[in-house]
Amino acid sequence: MSPDPFYVTTPIYYVNDRPHIGHAYTTILADVLARYHRLLGQPTFFLTGTDEHGQKVARAAREAGCTPREQADRTVVRFQDLWRRLEITHDDFIRTTEDRHQRVVRACLQDLYDRGEIYRAEYDGWYCTPCERFFMEKDLADSNCPECGRGVEQIREANYFFRMGQYRDWLVDYIETHPDFIQPDFRRNETLGFLRQELNDLCISRPKSRLAWGIELPFDADYVCYVWFDALVNYISAIGFGVEPERFARWWPASYHLIGKDILTTHTVYWPTMLHALGLPMPQTIFAHGWWLLGASKMSKSLGNVVNPMEMAERYGVDPFRYFLMAEMTLGQDATFSEEAFIRRYNSDLANDLGNLQSRILKLLQSKCGGRLPPCPPLPVAGPEKDLWAAVQQAVRRLHETVLGMRLDLGLAEVLQAVRAINRYLEIKQPWRAATADAEAGEPGLTLYIAAEALRVAATLLLPVMPGRMMALRQSLGLGDELDFARLSTFGVLQPGTPVAPPAALFPRLQAAAPPPPEPPAPSAPAAAAQPLLAYDDFARLDLRTATILSAEPVPGADKLLKLQVDLGTAQRQIVAGIAKAYAPADLPGRQIVIVANLAPAKIRGIVSEGMLLAAGDGKQLCLVGPAADGPAMPPGARVK
Numbered sequence: 001m002s003p004d005p006f007y008v009t010t011p012i013y014y015v016n017d018r019p020h021i022g023h024a025y026t027t028i029l030a031d032v033l034a035r036y037h038r039l040l041g042q043p044t045f046f047l048t049g050t051d052e053h054g055q056k057v058a059r060a061a062r063e064a065g066c067t068p069r070e071q072a073d074r075t076v077v078r079f080q081d082l083w084r085r086l087e088i089t090h091d092d093f094i095r096t097t098e099d100r101h102q103r104v105v106r107a108c109l110q111d112l113y114d115r116g117e118i119y120r121a122e123y124d125g126w127y128c129t130p131c132e133r134f135f136m137e138k139d140l141a142d143s144n145c146p147e148c149g150r151g152v153e154q155i156r157e158a159n160y161f162f163r164m165g166q167y168r169d170w171l172v173d174y175i176e177t178h179p180d181f182i183q184p185d186f187r188r189n190e191t192l193g194f195l196r197q198e199l200n201d202l203c204i205s206r207p208k209s210r211l212a213w214g215i216e217l218p219f220d221a222d223y224v225c226y227v228w229f230d231a232l233v234n235y236i237s238a239i240g241f242g243v244e245p246e247r248f249a250r251w252w253p254a255s256y257h258l259i260g261k262d263i264l265t266t267h268t269v270y271w272p273t274m275l276h277a278l279g280l281p282m283p284q285t286i287f288a289h290g291w292w293l294l295g296a297s298k299m300s301k302s303l304g305n306v307v308n309p310m311e312m313a314e315r316y317g318v319d320p321f322r323y324f325l326m327a328e329m330t331l332g333q334d335a336t337f338s339e340e341a342f343i344r345r346y347n348s349d350l351a352n353d354l355g356n357l358q359s360r361i362l363k364l365l366q367s368k369c370g371g372r373l374p375p376c377p378p379l380p381v382a383g384p385e386k387d388l389w390a391a392v393q394q395a396v397r398r399l400h401e402t403v404l405g406m407r408l409d410l411g412l413a414e415v416l417q418a419v420r421a422i423n424r425y426l427e428i429k430q431p432w433r434a435a436t437a438d439a440e441a442g443e444p445g446l447t448l449y450i451a452a453e454a455l456r457v458a459a460t461l462l463l464p465v466m467p468g469r470m471m472a473l474r475q476s477l478g479l480g481d482e483l484d485f486a487r488l489s490t491f492g493v494l495q496p497g498t499p500v501a502p503p504a505a506l507f508p509r510l511q512a513a514a515p516p517p518p519e520p521p522a523p524s525a526p527a528a529a530a531q532p533l534l535a536y537d538d539f540a541r542l543d544l545r546t547a548t549i550l551s552a553e554p555v556p557g558a559d560k561l562l563k564l565q566v567d568l569g570t571a572q573r574q575i576v577a578g579i580a581k582a583y584a585p586a587d588l589p590g591r592q593i594v595i596v597a598n599l600a601p602a603k604i605r606g607i608v609s610e611g612m613l614l615a616a617g618d619g620k621q622l623c624l625v626g627p628a629a630d631g632p633a634m635p636p637g638a639r640v641k
């Protein structure tokens with residue numbers, strides 16, 4: 001039976017700006033998975049690309065004083081250059097402006113339109129001319145534009161809508177019966193939380209009078225397609241949907257759509273309903289990873305804290321950079337990037353453990369065995385040799401399990417454990433103490449062969465993450481280009497008598513980075529005793545309750561505010577809270593908080609807020625207050641006293 005095909009995708013990135021570490025992370029992760037599955041012998045297809053239509057790109061072009069097409073052409077090469085530099089082995093790179101993609105988008109639109117899945121409707125709204133944006137009445141801030149605060153004009157506009165709302169129950173059922181469909185689990189719950197509310201139909205058009213940069217609707221030349229509807233189709237257009245049926249059938253459904261948590265709803269609500277309406281099967285897993293943060297904040301151009309992956313690769317090398325990103329982030333969670341953390345991990349894992357091991361073994365092979373691999377001994381059935389081989393085989397098994405279970409960080413930690421076990425084995429055996437004359441055939445030769453063979457396995461396991469340097473390591477042990485992934489558990493692959501390379505530093509130690517300047521002292525919080533005392537009766541009038549956040553979204557034009565929908569057990573409430581600097585909206589659904597439930601409703605920026613949440617702050621940081629994580633589960637609506 002031929003092995004299952006493996007099809008992995010990254011998001012297609014906007015060409016409004018240069019790539020940053022977040023883009024590099026998702027793409028390296030996809031590359032590691034693709035390389036691993038290829039080494040397993042699975043037919044593999046790895047797709048990445050660029051999202052080139054829509055408002056963001058049109059605006060970037062205007063700011064740069066060029067056409068959107070020029071903006072796309074200039075920016076796409078930055079992504080392509082970076083992928084080349086980072087040794088990304090994608091099988092295809094799709095641009096949404098390519099004809100092969102546009103044709104498929106138009107065919108999908110026409111098919112859905114012909115079958116009544118897309119309809120035209122008129123509705124009233126408010127338009128802000130300077131911002132070029134359309135708002136619903138409920139989104140206005142004191143009757144003005146929520147983005148810029150200027151006046152808005154009422155317009156009646158016709159648009160095209162995809163009947164997404166009708167698929168809500170089907171989608172909930174699909175998600176609940178396919179636990180692998182959205183991963184990690186807490187992201188599945190987030191989507192299910194979102195689907196608890198009514199699901200609206202999706203507006204899939206933009207009148208050309210407002211935005212001309214897009215794919216023209218095949219059934220109405222006055223409109224272009226909404227950028228997300230266009231972009232998501234890349235996952236099927238690149239593999240020949242509707243054009244090359246055999247190729248399409250070979251790869252679809254995708255094994256993994258890798259995405260950042262910022263684009264969960266589009267991938268786990270819009271995309272599945274679109275596919276369902278098109279009569280196509282669902283991808284196996286949509287996996288949302290967390291954010292790379294800088295300190296406590298998300299990287300963003302406006303904060304000026306974007307890490308440039310090209311610079312990191314130039315300064316420290318491609319492979320160490322790839323290794324750090326894969327080893328440091330627990331898949332699904334956020335991780336903090338800092339150059340100090342990079343150097344620490346590089347020096348401990350790569351320079352001290354792996355690099356030292358290689359140079360130690362090569363040096364000893366030179367001095368004790370004449371620069372050749374010694375004879376291959378039978379593997380002893382007991383003792384330190386047996387223990388070492390068992391430790392290395394455990395790494396083989398664990399890496400496999402963790403790649404399939406998307407816990408690559410744990411798998412890499414296991415491989416590094418095995419590397420340390422080889423170093424320990426050498427410490428126990430001390431082959432450097434032997435006299436040179438009888439070294440090769442005797443005990444030191446046996447020790448060095450076994451250590452080198454164990455290192456071969458560790459280096460092969462690390463190949464998908466550090467392809468360049470692990471290939472060099474393998475070559476230094478006399479191995480050719482042919483990869484022996486199928487022989488990871490076979491003892492005796494290294495050929496006795498093969499010359500080995502002279503020792504060279506694979507991972508030279510790095511100097512520690514200068515420590516960051518000390519933070520200015522935080523303004524101290526007002527002392528509790530300075531506050532006037534509260535009578536117990538006044539306190540008792542407060543109705544404090546636990547609540548579960550269902551959804552969170554930014555308040556346009558107010559960078560500190562988030563609009564939350566919370567479940568209070570008996571009711572749902574809307575709360576506007578000043579926590580946007582401390583929490584990203586995508587992190588909040590599912591979280592338990594405490595709210596003042598009997599506060600009179602108030603309008604904040606024109607939005608009704610029906611309560612207030614509790615958060616602790618020291619003037620520098622802010623932290624939501626909620627039931628302790630180690631206590632019993634509290635239902636929403638429990639009294640806090």
Ligand code: ME8
Nearest residue numbers: 011012013014022023026051231232259260291292
């Ligand atoms: O959203 N940490 O494109 P985009 C980790 N065109 N990953 C990050 C990150 C960070 N700080 N910042 C970005 C789009 N990413 C759409 C996608 S798909 C049909 C259309 C990564 O250029 C992460 O993978 O804004 C995120 O999902 C993606 O970049 C967003 O890239």
